[in-house]
Amino acid sequence: MTALLPGADEATAPVPGRTGSLLWTALRQVATTLLVVGIVVLLWIAALRIWDVSPYVGKTPAEVWTTLFADDDSAELRAEIGALLQQTLTDAAVGFAAGMLTAIVLAALVVRSTVFEAAVMPVALVLQTVPLIALAPILILLVGRGYGVVAIMSAIVVLFPALVNTVQGLRSVTPQLRDLVLVYGGSPSTVLLRVGFPSALPALFASVRIAVPGALTGALLAEWLATGKGIGYAVVSAAGRSQNARVWALVVVVSLTALVLYLLAQLVETAVLSRFGRPGSAR
Template identity: 85%
Template sequence: MRQVATMAFVLVVVVLLWIAALRVWDVSPYVGKTPAEVWTSLFGEDDSAELRSEIWTLLGQTLTDAGIGFAAGMLTAILLAVVVVRYRMLEGAVMPVALVLQTVPLIALAPILILMVGRGYAIVAIMSAIVVLFPALVNIVVGLRSVTPQMRDLVLVYGGSPTTVLLRVGFPSALPALFASVRIAVPGSLTGALLAEWLATGKGIGYAVVSAANRSQNARVWALVVVVTLTALLLYLLAQLVETAVLSRFGRTATSA
């Protein structure tokens, strides 16, 4: 309930800042739409049902793309974290590459990636995974290395291997860091999906926002942005709730991020 209340408070603050920003900067009503006007576009006009239906279709595509990127990014981060923790000599090779991928703008990488893999789901997975990879990798590595020497020695004394230490002690100890990575990866994968749709696939909300902006359909732009923002907040809240349930099951306290 605390997490739900916090999210509701954040939404109220965002709406108030939204209204204040439009008034402070005296944004033209043609360009800037208030929350009430966005609500009217979605639920109060004659063609609102058609717009909602179209947005649901676009949102479904974007969530599919984000899910692919989330899975690709998190799985890659977990595998690389295991390699880095298990074989420390490879850390100097893995971490700089992950850092370079994080720092190079995707808009610069996109043409090369499109030439290499095309405009299908592969490009969505790669671009979203790049957004997710580095912060998730760093968090998971820190979590896996949180195993104390006493815990490691206990497993080794009873005949366990370093791999056993990693699986039986490392991953349970890394659960808070893993879920922190998930909370970071949820909005990150959505951002990556939107970028991939804009730069590569021409589908989903990412492309629809750019297309509507080019045609000066400003009410449609605001409606799409509000819907995808609310979706990101709800997915983040869901990740928090799952984290709380799992960590409470293991007797841990959810970390804040």
């Protein structure tokens, strides 16, 4: 069907200078991320000084660096944080996959049926507005404390923004292009698969960029409220024992991890949209 559509070959044909443009865009995104990190570090130091936070409670970037790399037990702490981070990333991956797949399937059904949209969107909105800390006891009773509750809690964080963005992307198909597919013998499902989803790629990747830190947040909440594993529980446990340097180290590590994952999602988005010649692929 795509071969029948005008411009289909041009959309996937090699574009002169695309590799150089893609590399330049990737370098610009990395430089922007480093600049953001620098600004956050400066604001961090300024906030501690402006509000005169006690050194016992507030740790500077230099103190966090010392905790992670210069103390006698830094190697042991890094190994422990590495194991905790691996658990948290596994939990986040489960929630990310569950939330994104659910959002994509629901979005496809929503654009095909207004009745289904009227039934699904209010439920998704309610799940978005109800605090997870209130839902956690019910979810634990229903599915236990394993990966099921992690998947559900992370998926709830991811679901609504991903669903809304994907629906808007799928509905971005112009009436003229939809009619063209139907004239050539395509069905509404063909419009959705061959035209809707390619047109929705920018919105879909925007959803991915939102979902990556969202899934990590959901995983941390699930670890704190349900599983008792990973960085989410380790932060609460260390705070309860007044191990403030450890708390700051854990928070910095998981924050940097979220930033790196967001950057990777941006780079993948740039590469894929550039491959398909989508507008904004060279941001």
